[in-house]
Amino acid sequence: MRWRFDVKNKEEDYSDESTLDKEIGRYARQILIEEWDQSKLTTAKIFIAGMGALGCSVALNLALMGVKNIIICDYDTVEISNLSRQILFFEKDIDRYKVEAAKENLERWNPEINITTYNMKLQKVRKEIYENVDIIIDGLDTFGARRFLNSIAIDLKKPLIHGGLFGWMGNVQYVIPGETACLECQPLIPRKRLQKPCTPLGKMRKKEREKKGETIDKESEEKIPSLLTTNSIIAGIQSQLALKWILGLQLPDENYIFYDGLSESFTRMKLNKNESCIVCSEKYRSNGVNFSISEQDTIRDIKDRLVLTWDLDEPFNLMYKGKILEDETKIESLKMENRDAFFVWNKNVTHPMKFYVIFSDELEPTKIVIDKIPKRFEIELEWGTITKTKQKIIKEAEKLNQKVKFYKTEKLKNGNYLVRYDKIQEIE
Ligand SMILES: [Zn+2]
Structure with missing residues (x-):
């Protein structure tokens, strides 16, 4: 069903027309665009991770244009400070789950679309759900979750459109697995900065941290500045890229766009794939990576160096010959040999990372692009x-x-x- 016919006469009165006609009426202006094919939006399935400022705006853009199947995922609740930027929420929604409020309000904007909600962490969403979508939108505000999303997009070969905000500034990067750089290939923004949430922890996120025995320290309560206008621009670009992907249009060569709202300037660049990327390089995925260790090391020493060199988030497990190793274990007690493999599990990477032991007195960590x-x-x-x-x-x-x-x-x-x-x- 292609809706590219002439609709100019359709702009008059729709009072008693069929659903199809009503839908054509709703989208009458956009289907005038030459490259448009509304049926592609009808069949598209989009996964939006995070219902923060970016997630809300992208969801609304796509819903109004008629992207029929939208999946939204977030496990937090609406807070009063969300209301200045997160355009899907009203005062009456405070303390409600974000996905519930977002679904209800999106369906009021456009009753003809289907919103599926996942009121849980991304890591808990079944893999089949990601497998069945056409595109993934990153509207997240923590690096751990973002890292997971990037990793699953690479695994399942799903395009990912990332957006980030910092006050007047924002950035967008699209990732086509196997073709363009992933989010871990060339981290342009220092990760410490990415780890700061733009959205304060809502009730659910706070509860979860407390459950895990984590104190809600200054760092996690420290928010980065966030502005609705910058958000609209960044979410607009993310939506535009998603739309072009759905319509099968060419994406720009430059996969990274940086926006500076003070000078109103855009910088576009092409980020190249990093052939030693922890997540997407074939070298890493199929072959594993060499890692120098010393006979005198303990597992804790190795973990410390893995944190520094690969920026892994603790806690993670280190496994050798089928056994999880305790921090106090000494390498000399394991009778490891050069080129033996060990594995690292981290909840934010979808598959175990494989490392090869290289015994060396030079403990300069394995070379990798990090900050x-x-x-x-x-x-x-x-x-x-x-x-x-x-x-x-x-x-x-x-x-x-x-x-x-x-x-x-x-x-x-x-x-x-x-x-x-x-x-x-x-x-x-
Ligand atoms: Zn990569």
Whole structure:
């Protein structure tokens, strides 16, 4: 059913026409567009992750244009501070689940569409649900969830359209698995910044953190500035890209768009695929990655370095020969050999990551593009000078916006002590 016929005479009176005619009436102006095919919107299935400011705006855009099957996922409730940006919610919706309120209000905007809701975390949504959609929209505000979404999009080869906001600024990136860079290939925004939520934790998210015994610290309560106007622009671009994908139109070569609302300028660029990407590179997915370890390491040491080099979110498990290893386990007790494989499970990556053991005294972590690379130092000190020296190192590092992580001090044969430490550059 293609609706590309001449509809100019249809703009008059629809009072007693069939549903089809009513629908044509509803979309009369957009179907005048030459490339338009309303039936493609009718059959399209879209998954929108997160009902924050971006998610709400994209959902409304697509719903009004007649994208018939929209799946929305969020497990939080509506808060008063959402109302200045999250255009699907009204005061009466405060404390309601976002997906429930969003569904009800979207169906009022356009009664002819189907909204399916998932009032749960993304990680709990069944894989088949993602498998059956045409496109995934990222309207999330935490890096962990975003990382999961990117990972499942790559796994299932679903296009993903990411949007991010920071006050006057915003960015959009589209990901076509196998063709363009994924969100982890070239992280342009320092991850620390991405981890700050734009939306304050609602009741459900707070409850969950408390259940897990996590204190709701300043960091997670710290919000990034967010503005409705910037949101409208970014959500508009996300919707436009989704629409073009549905209509089968060419997407721009530049897969990344940065918008600066103060100078009203757009910067577009093409992000290249990273052949060592943790998530999407074939090298990583099929072959695994080398990781240098030392006989003296404990599992905790290795986990620390995995956190630094791969930016993994704790907690995660490390598995070797079918066994999950405890933090205190010493490598020398495992009788590992060079090129033995070990696996890492992290809840935000959809498949286990495979690493190969490379025994080395050089513990410079495996090379990968990330925004903080630790540098290891060693100094020999006499007893009695250790604490003072450590304090000095920390102070100096702080001036350079670096963090210091000390390893266990070792006693040397000559009676001195060896202090090993990493300096990690913090990027703001
Ligand atoms: Zn990638």
